[in-house]
Amino acid sequence: MPGFLCNGSKRWAGKIGKFAQEHGYPCFITRSVAAVESTLADLAKNGGFTGVLGGDGTLEKFFTAVFRRDPAASLTVAPLGDGTMEQCLNWLGWKGNPLQIARKVTKAYQRGRLQTREVSLLQVEHNGETHYGFMFLVGPLVRLLAKYDRGGRSVRRACTTAIWSSSAALTGWPRKYQQLIHPAQAEITLDNHLRDDFPQPTAIIASMFSRLVFDIQPFLPTSDKPEAGKFFLILSDWSPSEIAVRIPLFHRGLVPESMHLLNHPGSELTIKAEEKFFTVDGELIENNPDKPITVTVGPTVRLVTP
Numbered sequence: 193m194p195g196f197l198c199n200g201s202k203r204w205a206g207k208i209g210k211f212a213q214e215h216g217y218p219c220f221i222t223r224s225v226a227a228v229e230s231t232l233a234d235l236a237k238n239g240g241f242t243g244v245l246g247g248d249g250t251l252e253k254f255f256t257a258v259f260r261r262d263p264a265a266s267l268t269v270a271p272l273g274d275g276t277m278e279q280c281l282n283w284l285g286w287k288g289n290p291l292q293i294a295r296k297v298t299k300a301y302q303r304g305r306l307q308t309r310e311v312s313l314l315q316v317e318h319n320g321e322t323h324y325g326f327m328f329l330v331g332p333l334v335r336l337l338a339k340y341d342r343g344g345r346s347v348r349r350a351c352t353t354a355i356w357s358s359s360a361a362l363t364g365w366p367r368k369y370q371q372l373i374h375p376a377q378a379e380i381t382l383d384n385h386l387r388d389d390f391p392q393p394t395a396i397i398a399s400m401f402s403r404l405v406f407d408i409q410p411f412l413p414t415s416d417k418p419e420a421g422k423f424f425l426i427l428s429d430w431s432p433s434e435i436a437v438r439i440p441l442f443h444r445g446l447v448p449e450s451m452h453l454l455n456h457p458g459s460e461l462t463i464k465a466e467e468k469f470f471t472v473d474g475e476l477i478e479n480n481p482d483k484p485i486t487v488t489v490g491p492t493v494r495l496v497t498p
Contacts, residue, residue: 193217193239194301195232196294197254199225199246200274204290208245208272211294225250229257241268241301241496245290247275252325252473255313259324259491268308270297270496277405277474280326284309284497297496308494312400314423315490316472319480325473328398328487330463331376332432334471339372341476354406358439361432373432377466380427382458387427390454394435395428398461398487410442412455421489422457461487 196212196219198205205221212219220228232242232254244254251271258265272290273281286293300306316323329337340353360369375392400423402416403409411424418424428435430452441447449455463485469476470485479485 194241194243196243197228197232199223199250204245204274207291208294211291215298225253226257229254230261241270243270243272243294243297245272245274248279248473249475251280252475255324260322263491268494279401279405283401283403284495286498307497309497310492311495312492313490314398314400315488316485318485319483323472323477324490326400328472330396330465330467330470332373332394334469335372337471338469338476358436361436375429379464381462383460390427390429393427393429394432395426397426399424408443409445411445412448418457422459423489425456425458427454428452
């Protein structure tokens with residue numbers, strides 16, 4: 193039987209709750225994903241799907257709660273949206289508002305025509321905890337995310353942050369942004385090889401998706417998914433201004449590897465960084481600089497597609 197988890201706005205949570213009630217499906221409207229993950233995981237095992245209202249961070253919370261409880265859990269998930277950037281929803285190709293998506297998914301399920309796509313999750317281990325999601329970042333981009341997060345999330349604020357940070361990289365103004373984009377201090381090991389050629393990286397990105405926010409497709413090779421057991425990876429020690437002027441090329445996946453850019457899939461990434469936070473799918477996670485962060489490929493989930 194399908195079930196719904198609503199962690200988005202009250203407006204859409206109410207609409208999805210009413211829709212679920214009309215069809216006799218359970219619906220949990222909550223800010224605490226961990227409080228209901230066992231019930232939803234059990235529902236998913238019974239051949240249904242879990243409709244998740246919320247953004248990429250809500251999906252990360254749900255995956256993390258479920259797989260911490262049962263690393264072998266079998267999940268079929270229908271992202272419904274209602275987040276800020278909605279990277280997962282856009283990558284899958286969904287269009288429409290959360291209720292429209294919920295109706296399409298439910299109709300397909302009832303007709304036995306539910307289409308899914310298997311996607312592996314990143315497994316991020318740090319300080320005795322494991323997090324599961326599709327994208328990992330640490331360094332200057334996360335500092336900018338933390339500033340954006342403190343002001344309240346919205347597409348408008350995300351665009352403003354991108355514009356001002358690019359301006360700071362190219363001109364040094366505004367200074368409050370320029371102060372956030374200095375290189376990280378990090379020790380990086382990739383696939384058992386110490387990457388001491390990147391001691392002060394400005395970009396550390398691991399992703400299971402070929403696209404980032406604003407539909408940037410920066411990874412080589414430019415296939416839609418990395419090969420089995422690997423994730424897309426970018427390491428760079430280009431200056432912020434050098435990265436900013438190359439954003440149009442990153443957007444089209446036209447930046448090859450160089451001595452200052454590693455743009456190549458990996459299977460295990462270990463980092464010790466002097467940073468306050470790292471992020472998995474936009475969720476800020478406090479970093480312990482004395483403990484390594486290890487990123488590998490984790491369990492597989494089935495995502496419902498249009």
